[in-house]
Amino acid sequence: MTLADQSAGVVTDGARLLLRHPPYLYYIVSRSFSRFASQIAAVAVGWQIYDLTGSAFQLGMVGLAQFVPMLALVFVAGHIADRYDRRRVVQICQLLQGLTAILLAWGTYAGWITVPQIFVALVLIGAATAFEAPAGSALLPGVVPEGHLQKATALSTGVFQVAMICGPALGGIAYALSPSTPYVLMAAFWLIGGLLNSAIKLAREVAVKDPPSLRTLFAGVGFVRSNPAILGTISLDLFAVLLGGATALLPIYARDILQTGPWGLGLMRAAPAVGALLTTVVLTRYSINRRVGMRMFQAVIIFGLATAVFAVSQWLWLSVAALAVLGAADTVSVVIRFSLVQLATPDDMRGRVGAVNYLFINTSNQLGQFESGVTAALFGTVPAALIGGLGTVAIALLWMRLFPTLRNVERLE
Incomplete structure (x- = not known):
């Protein structure tokens, strides 16, 4: 078997896994849109903050503004992921992130956005990510057939790596067109991801019954x-x-x-x-x-x-x-x-x-x-x-x- 045949076989295996299990297809596409949006945000927000302030300190605060809400909310987010429908938790988070990106796009295009307002938006995105991440990871075993979790994880990791490679480049190109363009892309990606979550069907749902x-x-x-x-x-x-x-x-x-x-x-x-x-x-x-x-x-x-x-x-x-x-x-x-x-x-x-x-x-x-x-x-x-x-x-x-x-x-x- 030639190297081309082997490569085709690998691609076929991955495509077969997706096509035979629509819940996984919706899951991976939805999560990929989220990952692309996050990578675009890392470039667009950082560049805009530095462009507005010229401050390395303010640039360093970009990561902190997203890390602090994650640190504060992570245990609550994990409890929410086990107590409520994980699909809806992820969907709500993606919709919130999409609406936040729309505000960033509007404010940037109209020229009224300020640095404090950008940081407030980052805190909102960081808080939504804190809830989305544990719910999304916990959802994966429920959307793949039994015995395929390792392959599904590998395929998901590969798609996320594509987002990490291409997302920043896409964000840079979009920002070069206009500072508001990457935020429009982020909003579209998060909103599409949220809609795709509504198409995921699970065989069963598990929720914590004990009182909080x-x-x-x-x-x-x-x-x-x-x-x-x-x-x-x-x-x-x-x-x-x-x-x-x-x-x-x-x-x-x-x-x-x-x-x-x-x-x-x-x-x-x-x-x-x-x-x-x-x-x-x-x-x-x-x-x-x-x-x-x-x-x-x-x-x-x-x-x-x-x-x-x-x-x-x-x-x-x-x-x-x-x-x-x-x-x-x-x-x-x-x-x-x-x-x-x-x-x-x-x-x-x-x-x-x-x-x-x-x-x-x-x-x-x-x-x-x-x-x-x-x-x-x-x-x-x-x-x-x-x-x-x-x-x-x-x-x-x-x-x-x-x-x-x-x-x-x-x-x-």
């Missing part, structure tokens, strides 16, 4: 603490991303170490997403069916080693290759981790457990960039990236000993 209380609100934390496999999985991701955040240092590598300029920076930023996308294409056809716990640890170790290679590389081609391997290994880890957590969690707990997972992921991403910046300032850029990569390997080896239950997971069932 602090116990039910934080039940996800208790469930994670009492389940070694889930605790090990979520905490491994937290520390691995926290230490392995070398991508935050890419501008320094591009300018001062590899001396490639903006084009090299763009190439390096795209490399992890390209590696991840290629890996998801493979995983949509070939599932990991044996020793999945060990495979996850191996993927994290490869992630750390690839980070270390990138840290000491003096050649652009080697740096790009290392970043592509890093993205590929991270995708294997993500697919196994997400599938394991979802399958090990009862359906009526998935929203609250997903909220804990979402909190860990976002905290590690934010703090990982901070950690990389601090260690680079203290020890230098190359030592900081190298320490992060080797630290990720050490964490994976330590977690293998601390969580033997996770290490010995044989299959995703």
Whole structure:
């Protein structure tokens, strides 16, 4: 069989999964529109804030304005995802985000928008995202046929990687046309995503019947603490991303170490997403069916080693290759981790457990960039990236000993 035949077979497998299961088709298209809108927002809002203020501090506040409501609302959002119809929760969040984008488009086009008003809009978008994320992740197992969660997760991850690659470029092109254009696109994408959610049909719905209380609100934390496999999985991701955040240092590598300029920076930023996308294409056809716990640890170790290679590389081609391997290994880890957590969690707990997972992921991403910046300032850029990569390997080896239950997971069932 030729490489073209194999590629066609992979695409056919993915298309067959979508076409045979309309609920998954509606789900993935709806979530993809949301992801594209979020990526467009990251470019458009950042550029507009800097254009209006010229302040690096105000630019840094863009991320904080979305992170704080997520941090404040995540446990409530997880409880809501388990208590009410998850499709409607996601739909309401997307509609709210779409209406907020319409206001941003109108204010930008008419010229009355101010910086404080943009930050209020960001807080609203961040709050909606805090509710959308756990409800959306908890919804996935209910829209795929039994036994296909791993492939569905891989395919969803691949589509989201496309959004991460193409979304910022689309936002930049739209902003070049006019500052209000990206907001129009965001509004259209979120509103279309919300409408598609209404077409999702579930075989059954599960909702928490207990009255709201602090116990039910934080039940996800208790469930994670009492389940070694889930605790090990979520905490491994937290520390691995926290230490392995070398991508935050890419501008320094591009300018001062590899001396490639903006084009090299763009190439390096795209490399992890390209590696991840290629890996998801493979995983949509070939599932990991044996020793999945060990495979996850191996993927994290490869992630750390690839980070270390990138840290000491003096050649652009080697740096790009290392970043592509890093993205590929991270995708294997993500697919196994997400599938394991979802399958090990009862359906009526998935929203609250997903909220804990979402909190860990976002905290590690934010703090990982901070950690990389601090260690680079203290020890230098190359030592900081190298320490992060080797630290990720050490964490994976330590977690293998601390969580033997996770290490010995044989299959995703």
